[in-house]
Amino acid sequence: MTARESILQDIRTNQPATRTLPAVPKFHLDQPLDLPQLFVQSLKTMAGECVPDCPADLDVFIRKRFPAAKRICSAVPEYKGTCTPVDLSRWSDACDIDVTVVRSPLGVAETGSVLLSEHELQVNSIGFLAHDIVILLDPRDIVENIHDAYAHPYFQETGYCLLMTGPSGSGDIGAVTVHPAQASMTLTAIFASRS
């Protein structure tokens, strides 16, 4: 008997009488909500920052915000940067990136999260190995809560996607959350309409 057959047989012998699967409500709040404002507040609690007014010149904004940045990887058509994901021959080459600029198709007001996938990142490692990450987000793409977020088709279609919520952090030393951890040191979301 294979391990698979053996495990499934043991499970079917032992599993308790079937229980009902409950329906999951969306838990939307009754009152009208300012979703972009809630998103800004939630992201702030996770040490991320949101720029609600899109800068007229993204290049000037990024150069000013990250003056030491030499290699800026742009995964969006509206900003050139110094390289694009397709320039990376190996995924580990993303380690030299100072700033990654990418667009998210979805924000979550409840948590301040943004959705990213292989479609936006193209080379997944640019979302983690870059020193800093800048996310463009159309405020119209912000949903109320996590229940709404998991209704997005990406979770059923893409090979890899994630809800990213602020910069990489760790509370493993002295239970104090700090933000140099293994991935990006800062996360900046910019409200920028889709063209």
Added chain:
Amino acid sequence: MSRVDQAEAAASFIEDHLHEEHLDKILWAARMRRDQAARQVPEWEELRELASQIKEHTLSNLGHYLEEFEKNAQANGVTVHWARDAHEHNEIVYRLLSEKQVTTLVKSKSMLTEECETRPFLETRGIRVTETDLGERIQQLDNQPPSHITGPAIHKTTEDVADLFSRVYGSDKTKADPVYLANVMRENTRPDFLKAEAGMTGGNFLVAKTGAVVTVTNEGNADLSANIPLLRISSVGIEKIIPADEHLAVFIRLLTRSATGEKITQFTSTFRRPRKDGEMHIILVDNGRSARLGMERFWPSLKCIRCAACMNTCPVYRRSGGLSYGSNYMGPVGIIMMPTFDIHKYSELPFSSTLNGSCTNVCPVKIDIHEQIYAWREVMEDRNQIKIVKKEAMIVAGKVLSNPKLYRIATSSTEIALKVLPHFAIYNPLNYWGKHRDVPDAAEETFHEWYKNHRLKVSEDLGL
């Protein structure tokens, strides 16, 4: 296998007041943050009930959902493996690595691989394994197992870590600063990520409908481990499965709030397919879970989502530290899990609890933890797994407490004994309570005597 004596192991931790106070303080703060986060969600209790029902439904149809998961994962291009036990699991991992001549592996934190002792298994076979979670890496460098499910090195002070890093990495021992130390780790771990030939993760959830593995981290180390090398291996216990994404949302809302009080972790990631030119393997591990499913009283412990809220609130855990449990899973949930792995070795653990019920109250999936702890005590009694000294003491206590006359004689004589007996007689080896505490002075009179002299007299005077 010798029996773990949690109380004895906790004694040395308790003697070190610095670490005891440190752990108690930071874990209670986490419990407070959890309460605050829960209060901010009006549907919190409804979410807990939903989570419990979803888990119970899935576990009662586990075979069906595992097959659905396997079919969908295979359709995504993932190779699915099944492992009956820890050894089979480790053999599969080693075979996958060997086939690709892998000698360097980065892995994110996984309690399952701790349970399977995967790291030492691979290291003795020439694989260099780097733990990439900061806390887990600290424990690896210090040759210690994790002491907490979500914060493996939480029992260490910042000064402890500064000392460790200075010895291992040559950093400044005097800089006990979490930011500095996290940077030291980042700089030293980054090269391992870049040159690793394989990446390994655990999985917080498996989604049957989509064939996905979901990981939850604050550091992004699971994403780094799984995205940089071409070979990706995820090892997941079979009980981690849930039906669909709509159910995942319930658990994501509960998990981090219960663990740390944050609304969500920084990286909540869904892996469904291997990257281009890469391979993705998922190992479904039983290792005693299917047997536990058949334990009428104890199968609900399989609902656990590893948030550690029960540890953070437990007065015994907070003051004795996770290493004292001598087990892969510690604290209240460890107490009810570990005897299913080895009933004799972990037979003392169910007694490391005050049964105050706080663990049950904070559990996001409504496991009746303290009631299961009590039920495990009954099992230990039935299976003759209780130490003779403790058993005899309980028999005597049972007789005394159930007989009013005996009880009054005992309390009165204790009062006299404490006054006249020498120190060595009071603090004898059978006095467990007095092992780490001073026995208080006996009261001048017992409550019964006081009641007899006061209230009863008053009642009589009033003709009541």
